[in-house]
Amino acid sequence: MARKTLTLNADGTLDGVQMAIVNKRMEAICAKMANTLLRTGRSGVLNSARDFSCCIVTAENRLLTVNESLPIHVLRGADMMCESMQEFHPDLRRGDAYLHNSPYHGCSHPADHTTLVPVVDDEGVHRFTMVAKAHQADCGNSIATTYHGSARDVYEEGALIFPAVQIQRDYEDIEDIVRMCRLRIRVPDQWWGDYLAALGAARIGEREIMSFGREIGWDTLAQFAEQWFDYSEQLMIAAVRKMPGGRAVTTSMHDPFPNAEDGIPVTIAVEVDPDEATIDIDLRDNPDAMPCGLNLSQACCESTLLLGVFNSIPDAVPTNTGSFRRVRMHLRENSVCGIPRHPTSCSVATTNLADRVGNAVSRAIADLGDGYGMASTASIIPPSLGVISGTSEKTKGAYVNQIFLGWGGGAASAQADAWLSIGHLGNAGMSYQDSIELDEMRFPLTVRGRHFITDSGGHGRTRGGAGVYCEFGPTEGDLEVGYVSDGNVTAPEGARGGTAGGRANQFRRDPNGDLHRLDACAQAIIPEGHTIVSYSCGGGGYGAPTERPAEQVAIDVRERWVSPEAAREAYGVALDESGALDGEATAQLRNG
């Protein structure tokens, strides 16, 4: 059987055809890993929210191929984690596996347990590292949530930290580590199932790439990696050359939270140089780390900056070390959004402040020119996405799990209305949302209502995504709901004249039906007979609302995304009683 296709050409390179073929094989390997994690994971955050990622990192610790997963997870960090693995364990052997969740060594935050499997060829040479990162339902924090917003430091946070700790040798578990986890994590069987799922994913990846390397030769694969980085960089150069040049500074503000009572201001400077095909992002002008859980890890900080950039360009560019070369990020040590020092807590690093930072990048790019950038995506984590816990007959004891009962809030882009169920910036809408029936079957709760909120999406030429109303409560005993809801004060901003999305809010409804406002960052206790009412943010709009085609606004009103009042006031569109467009009155509103 002829198989000449995948050998190096005479000049030692691969051509465009061979590159395409090898790349597809690498993507297929990541897809296989991801399928295993999704289908076998135990925590809701894995099997519903798809809060995991699988990637291939080269022996020189460069990110090569990623499955389609939450961008905040994986744009940066996998490379840094692999680097620390090599630093702490210079002698990597086949059959090893390492557990990593240290935000001081490249992990996003301590809830993201990461399994690293070095791929060692038949000559004993380390070739690649397979990375499977999976968010846990519980990681041993001092309170029953993986998002400890008020933790003053990593000690109050309480998670066990594993800086690339060996967990398998010769394909066998190192039971010491397993026992430590089982004693510290509230739902040990669930953790064990998630560990098996992540390890299974990494091992499937290892098996596949071993066979591919043997088939086409490890040197060919190494050559592919070099050329793939160069190719990706070329695409990025082409994309940046088309962008509007200039420098823009944007600001935002994370809401006041416990131990950050004045809120957290964010300032971002973005400079695009189309001639040099570079983008510089400076965020050194920001406060020092704060005594709370909102500080960014370096991995999340750099990932959210890159996310802001890649979301803002309409071209499809592969996200890897090669394309990242065109983005220069200037961070400061010990900044709230920079490089944290131990024992700064980064418990909530993947969402709240990271979203503010990444959104600011997209808005800065929007400021540079129409057709680029985005508005702000919704802030989170409202109670409808909280970590719920309690004890019940139905769950045969204690339960801790994150639920995904409803989020919306996509940002309008230059090209299209928001992707409604985006969740938040770092998630990019990749999560599933929970089925009401599935959650009512698994947990002692009932969901009284869940729907989108009219007028909560930012108005604009393209519309922001609506926020979500969700009300639920326990059917057996107290229900504890942990959440950290940014956006109660500062709404997700619009861009280029688009308006902000709706704000978040949260209440407890008592048996009489009366509402009692809850704190934005809390472990709320909801007794039987009461419910928790969650309003999630809407996303910002893009462009002036009056530029939106009037016929489209009439449809928005018919479909209850926009009220007739907002159509008139924000969009300058008048409708008659039947909901049909009143052209004359609209012309008056828009021109007069």
Place this chain on the structure above:
Amino acid sequence: MRFAVDTGGTFTDLVVESDDGGLRMYKAPTTPADPVAGVLDTLSRAAEDLGESRETLLGRGEMLIHGTTHAINAIVTGNTARTAFLTTRGHPDVLVFREGGRIEPFNFTVPYPEPYVPRSLTYEVPERVAYDGSVMEPLDEQGVVAIVEELARQEVAAVGVCLLWSIVNPAHELRVGELLERHLPGVPYTLSHVLNPSLREYRRASSTCIDASLKPLMGHYLGGLESRLRDAGFGGRVLVVTTQGGAMDAADMAHAPIHSINSGPAMAPVAGRAYAEADTGADTAIIADTGGTTFDVSLVRGGRIPWTRETWIGQPYRGHMTGFPAVDVKSIGAGGGSIAWVDEGGLLHVGPKSAGAVPGPVCYGTGGTEPTVTDASVVLGWIDPAYFLGGAMALETEAAAAAIESHVAGKLGLSLHEAAAAIMSVATENMVHAIEDITVNQGIDPREAAIVGGGGAAGLNAVAIARRLGCAQVILPEVAAALSAHGALISELRAEYSGTLYTSTNGFDFNGVNALLEELESKCRGFIEGPGAGSLEQEIELTAEARYPSQIWEIEVPLRGRRIEDENALAHFVEDFHKTHESLFTFADSESSIETVGWRANVRCRLRDGVNLSVDGADGGREIAGHRSVYFTDTGFVEARVVHFEGMETGETVEGPAIIESSFTTVVIDPGAKAERRPSGSLLITP
């Protein structure tokens, strides 16, 4: 005599099986405005060929089995009925939320999908049932009547009703159905617990609304098909192929038309299974069906055709979920019309954009300017420009070459023929990727499978695909160009029943489970005695959908017996679950308990004994040049033998490089490969 008619996008294929088992194959253009006319046209062609009147021919028919794209076309083009959605109060956005999920995380140029039924036609029914079936809020009948009156004002033509937990306690849904009958007579409706009693409200609601929206249209279409066939002289039974790869009486299909959505492609693996078994004895096969714009892959695993639980109309997360399992068919935009292009980083891509039928490949000379897979095949000498579709269309080689030169070769610094070969390589790789995707999901090692090619373009790169996957055998049936119609001919009557009952192996609910299994089995027996009466053989298969605790994606495990009577039977089930999990995901958590959620019963009634595989009276008329110059990547230009497919004797072998042609298809035998004509009429190729 039996007829199988498959209406595709471009052609309507007919396979006629005479009483002595002989097969004949016909094609006529599909008539989109009136697909039944296309069906009757193929029958006219058959009658003409057989030298009798159509009425006489139809009068001899005892059965007509029909595969149709009518339902899917109506959905894709937005021509379904104006449909309302009735949901539990507080949950109006079930169809808007869907289940979340997205592809291409950095692509914000694609808008969010519209719900299948708009919010303006969604109505909240005042009621609520809890997960255990207890009533939290009684049904407010006055409220329902008010809604139904509003539906009348809105001139709604169909209604989908999906209330939370109707799968556990259907009383409210049933009562809403009664009120619809009374206050909105004549408007068809679908109740979710009747159509698809499965967990997860979005999938069930989506099934329900899609089904309701098809009822007026499919009722009319299927009624028209049957009456026009009767008028034309047909007195036999009319069956329609289902998405699950079985057949249903047309009248039953009209009551649950959602089952006709993937009516065509679902039949390819049924035929593929028969050829794999006859030609190689293999019980594991990959069926690769190459059309003009799509490449459809399906499988046979251990003699069975695997299903997928998640079936999308359109792209995942951007389309609509049908909520029903379906024959697992993976479709990608890769076919003869797929366009080749080079991106700004110098990488070659093929598809997913297609030149389609209009403007078509450049070589058709009908306005296409961008080079396609067909153009590359012509340039390489694989397709004879003078003998395309049996000579019905002359192809323009030079125009194809010019397009490849300017769009691909120039940009990559390759010669024309290197560029054309590269287009084929990338197309092959796309197809291989699709095959790997589906085989991996179903836990099949492609190296242990035979490939069965279907569709007119299957033969172009079947050898290349097999080599790339490491498959040892490729089968190109004589009926490849009408593979789905042939599959329809041998399909079985099928039905599926399901129920939801959540329990765990820790404290297993033996009584509840066995009562449900008894109920499902008795529905199967009812089917056997009804539509299945007189069938040759009947089979009932029971499966559980199970998972480890706190997993949420179940896997299917067939039951060994009809009930789980005792601890011993339960232990067998547990063992089977661990094994299945391990084979799918490489590990099992053998200490863990297991939760079961859904239970399914499939019933199959075999209508006939084996079917012939070879075609009678094929055209033998054409003289073919003995050799022509053909380009391959590994060899450059070589003189390849050109052989007429139908002219090959049984047992005759042809060694590559060679081209085997018929009026329906072209088969490329690469250098080093070998093809043998089998007694079935198929080509068996050793790549």
